[in-house]
Amino acid sequence: GQQLNQSPQSMFIQEGEDVSMNCTSSSIFNTWLWYKQDPGEGPVLLIALYKAGELTSNGRLTAQFGITRKDSFLNISASIPSDVGIYFCAGQVDTGNQFYFGTGTSLTVIP
Amino acid sequence: NAGVTQTPKFRILKIGQSMTLQCTQDMNHNYMYWYRQDPGMGLKLIYYSVGAGITDKGEVPNGYNVSRSTTEDFPLRLELAAPSQTSVYFCASILTLGYEQYFGPGTRLTVT
Numbered sequence: 001g002q003q004l005n006q007s008p009q010s011m012f013i014q015e016g017e018d019v020s021m022n023c024t025s026s027s028i029f030n031t032w033l034w035y036k037q038d039p040g041e042g043p044v045l046l047i048a049l050y051k052a053g054e055l056t057s058n059g060r061l062t063a064q065f066g067i068t069r070k071d072s073f074l075n076i077s078a079s080i081p082s083d084v085g086i087y088f089c090a091g092q093v094d095t096g097n098q099f100y101f102g103t104g105t106s107l108t109v110i111p
Numbered sequence: 112n113a114g115v116t117q118t119p120k121f122r123i124l125k126i127g128q129s130m131t132l133q134c135t136q137d138m139n140h141n142y143m144y145w146y147r148q149d150p151g152m153g154l155k156l157i158y159y160s161v162g163a164g165i166t167d168k169g170e171v172p173n174g175y176n177v178s179r180s181t182t183e184d185f186p187l188r189l190e191l192a193a194p195s196q197t198s199v200y201f202c203a204s205i206l207t208l209g210y211e212q213y214f215g216p217g218t219r220l221t222v223t
Contacts, residue, residue: 004153031209042115042201042214043154050209088153097142097161097208098169101153 002027006089006102014110019076021105023089031092032065032072033099036085043088047074079109113137115215117202123221124192132187132218134202142205143185144212145169145177147198154201160185192222 006023013019023032031050035043047058049065049072056063062075072089089102118133136143141162146154146169156169160179174196176188185204189196202215 006153033212040217042203042217044214045211048211090154092208097159097167098156099144099212100170101146101155103151103153 002091002093002100004089004091004100004102006105008105009103010106010108012108012110013079015079015081017079019079019083019107020073021087022071022073023091023102024071025091025100026070027093028069029091029093030069032063033090033092034061034063034072034074035088035090037088037104038085046087076107079107081109081111083107084109115202115204115213117200117215117218119218120216121219123223124189126192126194126222128192129188129190130192130220132189132200132202132220134185134187134215135183136185136202136204136213137183138204138206138213139182140204140206140213141182142207143179144203145175145185145187146201146203147171147196148201148217149198157187157200189220194222196220197222 034046037043047063052069054065060077064073086104088104090099115136144159145157148154155171158177160166200218203212205212
């Protein structure tokens with residue numbers, strides 16, 4: 001299957017700090033998605049990207065679809081305690097109906 | 112709309128037992144998916160369906176079966192449970208490609 005490498009694996013930050021995480025693939029994707037998962041819940045979509053170079057914001061979250069179509073970045077500005085959770089990237093290849101998920105970035109925000 | 116619902120929430124199976132994980136969506140979505148999530152890992156696709164009567168294998172289909180007789184329901188069947196199938200199972204659906212994927216709350220399965 002497709003390999004999505006997500007980094008970092010975990011982050012411990014102070015409240016108010018900015019956060020950056022990224023995802024890289026060995027294959028070209030035509031869709032990149034970023035999800036947040038709280039303990040005991042299913043993932044919830046944060047941002048969807050459909051075009052190479054696209055930069056999209058959702059409140060304090062900003063994500064970019066890499067120009068090469070093999071990577072994506074998620075930034076969270078001015079983190080708050082409720083940002084705690086696991087963030088997953090997911091991609092969809094150029095053809096086919098499958099979504100592939102990264103291994104996740106666990107974010108801890110220290111008040 | 113209830114969205115995507117999954118039952119049961121938790122289940123413990125003995126090795127060799129069988130069970131069906133239920134998934135239902137009330138959004139009239141065409142595409143439905145079954146994923147498993149092992150501890151500290153991302154989601155791996157087991158099976159998916161692009162519409163009633165059509166199913167296809169994902170990355171990790173071995174040991175599972177699915178059916179899609181209606182648009183709403185997409186049950187996942189484990190015939191001979193093995194410890195390697197201990198995981199959290201998520202069902203998801205989307206209207207069509209390019210739209211948001213909605214996830215159910217998950218089923219936590221332990222096989223001992």
